[in-house]
Amino acid sequence: MIWAAVIAGSLGCYLLKLAGVSLPSRVLDHPNMRRIADLLPVALLAALAALSTLTEGHRLAIDARLAGVAVAMVAHRLGAPFLAVVATAAASAALLRLV
């Protein structure tokens, strides 16, 4: 099942890239389409972030992840690079679980 998702997802992403460089611009270039493509990442990333911070299976759960994410966002605000932000989240959640 995971392989099917890897292949199908990759194929879909590739075909979108190919369509962009191949199709005449009037096929895709509708203002609504452009707006939706700009807004999709915002909606999807926000939903994914909320779910992976606050749910455990089908339950809402507040635990060390939330603290880790909060500390990481402070690091991000201070200008830390991506890897440092992600590592900060992991390290602070892990530390909190130790105490």
Next chain:
Amino acid sequence: MSTRRAAPNFAGMKARHRKIVGDGIGVGVATGAYGLSFGAISIASHLNLAQTCALSLLMFSGASQFALVGVVASGGNPLAGAASAVLLGARNAFYGLRLAPMLGLRGPKRAVVAQLVIDESTAMALAQTGRGAERDQGDEGDEDGDGRVGFFATGLSVFVLWNLGTLLGAVAARHLTDPKQLGLDAAVPAAFLALLSPRMKGRQPWAIALTAAAVALALSPFAPAGVPVLAAAAVAVVAGVAGR
């Protein structure tokens, strides 16, 4: 900065191209570091080494890859994860629209070059031409080749280093017994937020992000895992059609 009109100034052009290549490699190194975290998180989300590397080679779009892996990690149907990944990849089609005239691609070459159309290569290419995202200049506009150099230097170095980073991160993470112990479950949302943050300019993105998060959280107790994310995508579609 540069004397754009002085066409015969080949020395100046060469120096400029060298600098653009250097910048592209810099972006590649930064992205490679982020590939490390993707590799580790993917393994912690129960994808195997081959699946993790296949994603970076074949999907080659960071946010989409994190989305697929995130849905799998939350116990969702992997195909719902694939659908989220494809929706996130829709923006690459619009990048391609803007790049096609600049790159002057024809025929089968397009099939190869298309894979390099990602956030980073597009941003670097458009930054070189100095014309904003909105103006359509047709097929004219990159006569000194700066945009093309920016695109290929960035696209190729990100491709190589992202895949290398993924492999190294994944191999390192295979030795973990419990990803939670290292807090990798908190690394996943931090990665999503770091990807989200450059897009949060103005009020509309905030409204969309908060609505999408609320919709997803509200559905998560009832809907099969993976579905709340797709429902959140509907928020973007509605807002896009409403055109506000």
